Amino acid sequence: xxxxxxxxxxxxxxxxxxxxxxxxxxxxxxxxxxxxxxxxxxxxxxxxxxxxxxxxxxxxxxxxxxxxxxxxxxxxxxxxxxxxxxxxxxxxxxxxxxxxxxxxxxxxxxxxxxxxxxxxxxxxxxxxxxxxxxxxxxxxxxxxxxxxxxxxxxxxxxxxxxxxxxxxxxxxxxxxxxxxxxxxxxxxxxxxxxxxxxxxxxxxxxxxxxxxxxxx
Amino acid sequence: xxxxxxxxxxxxxxxxxxxxxxxxxxxxxxxxxxxxxxxxxxxxxxxxxxxxxxxxxxxxxxxxxxxxxxxxxxxxxxxxxxxxxxxxxxxxxxxxxxxxxxxxxxxxxxxxxxxxxxxxxxxxxxxxxxxxxxxxxxxxxxxxxxxxxxxxxxxxxxxxxxxxxxxxxxxxxxxxxxxxxxxxxxxxxxxxxxxxxxxxxxxxxxxxxxxxxxxx
DNA sequence: AGCGTTTGACTGACTGTTCAATCTAACGAG
DNA sequence: CTCGTTAGATTGAACAGTCAGTCAAACGCT
Numbered sequence: 001x002x003x004x005x006x007x008x009x010x011x012x013x014x015x016x017x018x019x020x021x022x023x024x025x026x027x028x029x030x031x032x033x034x035x036x037x038x039x040x041x042x043x044x045x046x047x048x049x050x051x052x053x054x055x056x057x058x059x060x061x062x063x064x065x066x067x068x069x070x071x072x073x074x075x076x077x078x079x080x081x082x083x084x085x086x087x088x089x090x091x092x093x094x095x096x097x098x099x100x101x102x103x104x105x106x107x108x109x110x111x112x113x114x115x116x117x118x119x120x121x122x123x124x125x126x127x128x129x130x131x132x133x134x135x136x137x138x139x140x141x142x143x144x145x146x147x148x149x150x151x152x153x154x155x156x157x158x159x160x161x162x163x164x165x166x167x168x169x170x171x172x173x174x175x176x177x178x179x180x181x182x183x184x185x186x187x188x189x190x191x192x193x194x195x196x197x198x199x200x201x202x203x204x205x206x207x208x209x210x211x212x213x214x215x216x
Numbered sequence: 217x218x219x220x221x222x223x224x225x226x227x228x229x230x231x232x233x234x235x236x237x238x239x240x241x242x243x244x245x246x247x248x249x250x251x252x253x254x255x256x257x258x259x260x261x262x263x264x265x266x267x268x269x270x271x272x273x274x275x276x277x278x279x280x281x282x283x284x285x286x287x288x289x290x291x292x293x294x295x296x297x298x299x300x301x302x303x304x305x306x307x308x309x310x311x312x313x314x315x316x317x318x319x320x321x322x323x324x325x326x327x328x329x330x331x332x333x334x335x336x337x338x339x340x341x342x343x344x345x346x347x348x349x350x351x352x353x354x355x356x357x358x359x360x361x362x363x364x365x366x367x368x369x370x371x372x373x374x375x376x377x378x379x380x381x382x383x384x385x386x387x388x389x390x391x392x393x394x395x396x397x398x399x400x401x402x403x404x405x406x407x408x409x410x411x412x413x414x415x416x417x418x419x420x421x422x423x424x425x426x427x428x429x430x431x432x
Numbered sequence: 433a434g435c436g437t438t439t440g441a442c443t444g445a446c447t448g449t450t451c452a453a454t455c456t457a458a459c460g461a462g
Numbered sequence: 463c464t465c466g467t468t469a470g471a472t473t474g475a476a477c478a479g480t481c482a483g484t485c486a487a488a489c490g491c492t
Binding site: 029030031032033110111114115117118119120121122127130131134135138165166169170171172173174176177179180181182183184185189190193197200 | 245246247248249326327330331333334335336337338343346347350351354381382385386387388389390392393395396397398399400401405406409413416
């Protein structure tokens, strides 16, 4: 079997190109319908080389899922740091869940989540990666809330972890519906539901539903 | 191509057997990894006949998903009718979402939902079926709430549709985590989150978290 | 030369679908 | 009642396409 291999620096770029290509293809066609040859073509190499790098199709795809989600959190984390206003921060979290496309992130990471979930159901490797990724996502939310408490925006008696858990769950549910383009759960409604939930749970003063005017 | 075919009554039994087998296999192995030959073997027929009945693998699997979800709602609807107490009814809804296995339902319909979602992302047929199924599920929840208003358990000013939408979204998110066996979102926690949400939104008197003692 | 990297042709296994042949049961004419 | 006819149901094998993974040869650094 082809042993996973290279460590030089030029190779790292090629590796990333393959992961990027794989992530894109998974989100376009789904995990099961992503072929090695397609990944190779989009990354501008040969399928033999893809196997040379990753050893097996499953490992390639699993790594691609991880790569994509990681770049998502990195981008999210960076953008949050640029904004100190608590309400605005909260709105950002909601926005990302209910309207796709985060700058710097892999294109169309929406389908990726749903695919990640159904794949995790059967692949232990993916299951563990998902748990880890989700925990990191919750940490991020928790951190924001805790900083909200420090700045006095959030009631001090809120259990931050518990809130992070339930809030991310709500966001999961909403984003699923939005991703599946459900006719009843529009992007706007999803935003409202999430913000109302947070306002109630955190004891926030009720504010405008959206900071920027609705796109129409 | 093989045109979908038979109309006699004895055939209906065989048809159901194939759908049942397919649904089981999808939930075990996933949509993409379910082979016609396997479905045929489990249903006790030949793969040729499966194609004879459904014309194509995709149609078979799509029909199987629909079949499974329909039997789920039928069972749910029946069980709800046997129970008139509002709080108990609510608890049943939550229980079904956070702990699998509904009597009379296809085994392990959990994986099916996640697979349904990721498949719906790419297959228009499945997407429409999902929308329809979800709408039916929300109708069920809405009906329960409206009856709760009539019996005086639920505040009269609650928007029933809006609640049905947001509540089912919460249940979706919770059931996803439970299905994926997330270490932080235990079945008990999921139950608490859902009930608290409902209590607040519906203006219910706070009650015991669970009616039956926790399984340990 | 020597090494890691890269290629792309190739293989071997798998699987959806087709198809000709067989079986079953209902039916109607004699 | 019986037997040939027929239409639908069922089978099993063959077909044709697809793809993950292998391999021997070529490449291009150092």
